[in-house]
Structures are given as C-alpha cells and as structure tokens.
Amino acid sequence: MDRKLPQFFFALSLIALALLLAAIWQSSHPSWKLYQREYYKLESQGEPNAAAKAAIMDTSLEIHQELLPGLQRVDRCTTCHLGVEDPTMKDAPEPYRYHPNLAPHSPARFGCTVCHGGQGLATDKENAHGNVAFWEEPLLPKDYVRASCGRCHKEGDIPGVPELTEGRRLFETQGCHGCHKLNGTGGSIGPDLTAEGASQRSPEWLESHFLNPNAVSPNSPMPNFHFTKEQARALTFYMLSLTNEHMATYYASASLIPSSGYGRQLFTEKNCIACHSIGGVGAKEGPDLLGVAKEHSSEWLDEQLVNPQQVYPGSIMPAYDLDANARKALIAFMSNATAEDAQAILAQRGKPLTxxxxxxxxxxxxxxxxxxxxxxxxxxxxxxxxxxxxxxxxxxxxxxxxxxxxxxxxxxxxxxxxxxxxxxxxxxxxxxxxxxxxxxxxxxxxxxxxxxxxxxxxxxxx
Ligand code: HEC
Ligand code: HEC
Ligand code: HEC
Ligand code: HEC
Ligand code: HEC
Ligand code: HEC
Missing domain, CATH: 1.10.760.10 (Cytochrome c-like domain)
Incomplete structure (x- = not known):
C-alpha cells in the first residue's frame, strides 16, 4: 500500500502533464486552422501546376468574419465554411461545400446565423453550432431552416416556403389571438408569442405541442385543435419566424416578396376576373390575359397597371393604387396564369352580398x-x-x-x-x-x- 501511493501520484502527474500539453497544443492549433489547411489542400488540387498549388497552400490562416451591425451580430462561420460562394465546391464535403440558392443574401451582408441560428462569434464547431448549455439558439435542424425566411419577409408569400403562409393563415383563422398576444394585440391567458421563435422551444417541442398541448404541457388549458401533422408543422414554421429582432431598414425593406403567389392573391382580391378572362375562362369586358406577358414587356405592363388611361385613352380599367412590389407580383402571376387559375379564382368568389x-x-x-x-x-x-x-x-x-x-x-x-x-x-x-x-x-x-x-x-x- 505504502509503495503504491507514490506510483499513483506519479501516474497522476503524468496525466496532468499530458492534459497541459494537449491544452497548449490545442490553443496553438485551434480546430479552425486544421479546417482551413484542409480546405486549401482541397482547393490546390484543382490547380494545374506546382507554383499555383504552392501559392494556395501559402495562404495565411486567419479568422474570417462578417461584421453585421444592421443585424446586430458578427458571424465567423466562414472561418470553416470556406466554400459557400465557390461553385466549384459544389461536391466538396462539409464544411467546405458551395451554398446553393444563397443569392441575393450574400454572406457579406447577411452572414449565416440570421437564417441558421448558432453562435456567430465562436470558432470551434461545438460552440459555433450552439450545441452547448448556455447558448440559447442552437442551429435550426435542416428541415426548419426555411422558417427563418419569415424573420424578414413578413407579408405575402415566400417562394419555396408555403409553410409560412399556411401557418400565418391558421394563426389568423383558428382563434389563437383569443388567448395569445402577438405584437401587442390579443388575450393574455397564454404566453405572449411575439418572440416565440427566439425562446428555447425546439421545433420538435412546438410541433408536439400543436398536435396535443397536453402531451408536453400537462393540464394545459390550450385546446387540442386536432391539427394534421402538416398544419402543426406550418404553425411551427410560423412560430420559429417570430423573433421580434430589431433590424436595420435595408433588411426590413424586403418584407414583401413580389412572388406570383402574392400576385394571385391580389388578382383575386382586386377582382380583375370581373372584366378579364384567362385562357377563355372569366369575363369578356377586357382582353384575355393568357400569355399577356409574352406580348408586352414588364415595363409596359407596369405602366399599364399604374395608369390604364395613359396606355389606352378612355379605358374603363380602374387605375389601382398598387405599390411597385404589388405590381411586380401581379405581373409575375400573369406571366404563368392559366385557365385553371381563372377557374379556381371564380370558384373562390362568392356571389355579391347584400x-x-x-x-x-x-x-x-x-x-x-x-x-x-x-x-x-x-x-x-x-x-x-x-x-x-x-x-x-x-x-x-x-x-x-x-x-x-x-x-x-x-x-x-x-x-x-x-x-x-x-x-x-x-x-x-x-x-x-x-x-x-x-x-x-x-x-x-x-x-x-x-x-x-x-x-x-x-x-x-x-
Ligand atoms: C470550427 C469550424 C466550424 C465553424 C466555425 C462552423 N462550422 Fe458549421 N460545420 C463544421 C463542420 C466540420 C461541419 C460538418 C458536419 C459535422 O462535422 O458536424 C459543419 C456543418 C454545418 C452544417 C450542416 C450540418 C448540421 O450540423 O446541421 C450547418 C448548417 C452549419 N455547419 C452551419 C454553421 C454556422 C451557421 C456556423 C456559424 C455560426 C458554423 N457552421 C460554424 C465546422 C464549422
Ligand atoms: C437566407 C438564409 C440563409 C443564409 C443567409 C445562409 N443559409 Fe445556409 N441554408 C439555408 C437553407 C434554406 C438551406 C437548405 C436547408 C434545406 O435543405 O432545406 C441551407 C443549407 C445549408 C447547409 C447544408 C445543411 C445540410 O444539413 O445539408 C449548410 C452547411 C449551410 N447552409 C451553411 C451556411 C453558412 C456557413 C452560411 C453563411 C455563409 C449560410 N448557410 C447562410 C439558408 C441560409
Ligand atoms: C435578414 C433578413 C432576410 C432573411 C432572413 C431572408 N431574406 Fe430574402 N431578402 C432580404 C432582403 C433585404 C432582400 C433584398 C435583397 C436585395 O435586393 O438587396 C431579399 C430578397 C429575397 C428574394 C428576392 C426578391 C425579389 O425582389 O426578387 C427572395 C426570393 C428571397 N429574399 C427569399 C428568401 C428566402 C427563401 C429566405 C429564407 C431561406 C430569405 N429570403 C431570408 C432579407 C432577408
Ligand atoms: C383557450 C386559450 C388558448 C388558445 C385558443 C390557444 N392557446 Fe396556445 N397556449 C395557451 C396556454 C394557457 C398556454 C401555456 C400552457 C401550455 O404550454 O400549453 C399556451 C401555450 C402555447 C405555446 C407555447 C408557448 C411557450 O413557449 O411556452 C404556443 C407556441 C401556443 N400556445 C400557440 C398557440 C397557437 C398557434 C394557437 C392557435 C392555433 C393557440 N396557441 C391557441 C392557451 C391557448
Ligand atoms: C379565453 C377564452 C375565451 C375567449 C377568447 C372568448 N370567450 Fe366567450 N366565453 C368564455 C367562457 C369561459 C365563457 C363562459 C362564461 C360563463 O360561464 O359565464 C364565455 C361566454 C361567452 C358568451 C356567453 C355565452 C353563454 O352561454 O354564457 C358569449 C356570447 C361569448 N362568450 C362570446 C365571445 C366572443 C364574441 C368572443 C370574441 C370577441 C369570445 N367570447 C371570446 C371564454 C372565452
Ligand atoms: C372594369 C373592368 C376592368 C377591370 C376590373 C380590370 N381591367 Fe384590365 N383591362 C380592362 C380593359 C377594358 C382593357 C383593355 C384596354 C382598355 O380599354 O383599357 C384592360 C387591359 C388590361 C391589360 C392589358 C392587356 C392587353 O393585352 O392590352 C392588362 C395587363 C390588364 N388589363 C390587367 C388587369 C389587372 C391585373 C386587373 C386587376 C388588378 C385588371 N386588369 C382589372 C378592363 C378591366
């Protein structure tokens, strides 16, 4: 026993020394440097000659960061995710892969965390991805990243994200306001949802809660709405988009995307079908609009919507008070509208009301x-x-x-x-x-x- 004790302390000090050396090594070789070296190796493989290869391998290793005062954040994700803007990296492994569909949200203006979550300043993977106890916003799971589009695009619909439009519609029609405040209006029996997307609720929790509030919040007075899985998912998207962040005007300016879905909604609301047909379906007061965007340029159509009298003197078509994005959306809708669309719009329209x-x-x-x-x-x-x-x-x-x-x-x-x-x-x-x-x-x-x-x-x- 006596002789074992010094041996034990000797072993213990060896372990301590090893840990110390590992810590020193790690601080001089942080993992991001390893990722960068690996990236430059990958990039140099495409170069034709040794000199060019050597030039790339000589690139100095440094932290890359985007300062984003308008979004109140600093993102260093591109320290490791180096290939996001390089299309030749489309088949590279992560974290080097090219990021498709990023335009017009360039990293220099948008960074990454506004869409993905995570901890922008961190330079090691665990912390950056936010999988640590004290960080409130871990990376959104892949299936829910598109929910964050609604943090900036708040009106109309967002191309490729029908869940957000549907979630907002459900919120407005199912009576959620009766118990919940959103942006200042609503009841106070349930929690205020104005910043629900910035709370620690995970998408999985939200979705289970919508499917059955009692399953995750025992004795919840929130009713079970018997939502389908798709509806619960749509509401989860909508909740995740509610972060109430303060953003500079540039980011808020694109709140409305002039998509053809929004154009369709305007075409319905403004009752264009009362005078026009598409592919023979509808009224005959005005010309049929099938293929109208092929006959006329967008500038011409835009002018025509602003001021029909100018284009066709004596026109019976009303001049609508539509902003530029709304006109763009209408033109986007008219460029691909078909007889089926006209049919659907007519079916949706009730008879005139007393x-x-x-x-x-x-x-x-x-x-x-x-x-x-x-x-x-x-x-x-x-x-x-x-x-x-x-x-x-x-x-x-x-x-x-x-x-x-x-x-x-x-x-x-x-x-x-x-x-x-x-x-x-x-x-x-x-x-x-x-x-x-x-x-x-x-x-x-x-x-x-x-x-x-x-x-x-x-x-x-x-
Ligand atoms: C230290 C290097 C490093 C930094 C910094 C880093 N990442 Fe990563 N990231 C990786 C690696 C490596 C992978 C590949 C998958 C894995 O190993 O987990 C990855 C994968 C991902 C993925 C896809 C897989 C997943 O886990 O969902 C996303 C999204 C991602 N990173 C986003 C970010 C964002 C946003 C930031 C900045 C807040 C960031 N990363 C910062 C190294 C990094
Ligand atoms: C405008 C929002 C937006 C921005 C900004 C953005 N991303 Fe993405 N990112 C997405 C979307 C949407 C996807 C696709 C998710 C899917 O497949 O549904 C994606 C996918 C990814 C993936 C692949 C995820 C996987 O699991 O396969 C990685 C890695 C990634 N992004 C990293 C980044 C990094 C790093 C940045 C910053 C340079 C960044 N993103 C900026 C929206 C964004
Ligand atoms: C941080 C705020 C922000 C987020 C998050 C964001 N966007 Fe944007 N988006 C903008 C701004 C600002 C513009 C205008 C960019 C410009 O033209 O300089 C824009 C432009 C667009 C456009 C082009 C609109 C046009 O007029 O043609 C589309 C489409 C779009 N965003 C879709 C998305 C999608 C899809 C997502 C989620 C993956 C997303 N956005 C996330 C702010 C944001
Ligand atoms: C009859 C009142 C009532 C109605 C109607 C109601 N809720 Fe709730 N809701 C509550 C109460 C009370 C809680 C807190 C207890 C719990 O977690 O279920 C809650 C919790 C929530 C939470 C979790 C908040 C958090 O992070 O703790 C979300 C999200 C939510 N409701 C969304 C909705 C949506 C969306 C609708 C409409 C489809 C809705 N609620 C309708 C009463 C209501
Ligand atoms: C937070 C849940 C909640 C919301 C939201 C709510 N009510 Fe009620 N309402 C009740 C309850 C509970 C009673 C029963 C009170 C009682 O038993 O005396 C009630 C009673 C009533 C009654 C009397 C019915 C009766 O048989 O006694 C009317 C009418 C009514 N509500 C209409 C409305 C209208 C209109 C709205 C929207 C502007 C509304 N309620 C919103 C919970 C709600
Ligand atoms: C009161 C009837 C009426 C309404 C409502 C109406 N239009 Fe028209 N529109 C016309 C007539 C008639 C013309 C043919 C030229 C003229 O006399 O102005 C026309 C012309 C057009 C043209 C040019 C077509 C071409 O080939 O020259 C477009 C595009 C158009 N309208 C779109 C719309 C849209 C979009 C709406 C709804 C926002 C709308 N119109 C609402 C009556 C109407």
Missing part, C-alpha cells in the same frame, strides 16, 4: 380575427375543457338566443364574464370570458352579435 350580409360577414371575420374561435370553436360549437367551470367546458354559442337577449350578449362581450364555479372549494377555471370593450369598438361588438344571431336556429311560432 349590405346586411356584408355586415354579418364582417362580424364573422371579427369573430375569427379577434380569437373568439380559439375558445368557442371555429364552428362556435364550444367544448374546450374548462375544469371546475359549471358544465366543465367553454359554452357553445349556437343557441345563445335561448338564454340571452342581444343586448345581454353585447354586455357579456363588452365586459367579460367569470364562469361560476362547479365546486367552490377547487381552484377557479383557467378560462374565462375576457373583457372586449378595450380591444373592440362598439360597432365591432354589434357586428359580432349580429353574426351570432344570424346563425341562431329560427324559433318555431307556437
């Missing part, structure tokens, strides 16, 4: 936009569990006229209502009817009440 019907329609839209549907159901059927409320759930609104007059309902919407307790000894139910008079105008509330009355079953006369 003023009363229009008011009820507006009430219906308010009901969805302000989040009533989140608690009372998209079809007003109620049924969201509300433990310890009488009845145990949020009431259906399909028969309110049985219990209340219209004025009483207007009062409930204006002032809110705490549900009576089923058991006075248990905690109050998580969901209550919020006060709306601070959020909605008196007309909005009246219109919502009109909408509710429009769907009440007609009472039989005795």
């Amino acid at each position: 003023p009363e019907e229009a008011a009820i329609e507006a009430g219906k839209q308010d009901f969805h936009r302000f989040g009533c549907a989140g608690c009372h159901g998209v079809n007003l059927q109620g049924g969201v569990p509300n433990p310890n409320a009488q009845g145990g759930e949020v009431p259906s609104l399909l028969h309110v006229s049985d219990d209340y007059t219209k004025d009483e309902v207007i009062g409930i919407i204006s002032d809110g209502k705490q549900p009576p307790l089923a058991d006075p000894h248990k905690p109050p139910p998580p969901l209550y009817m919020p006060t709306w008079k601070t959020v909605l105008s008196q007309e909005d509330i009246q219109r919502i009440a009109d909408y509710l009355w429009s769907i009440q079953p007609k009472k039989e006369a005795w």
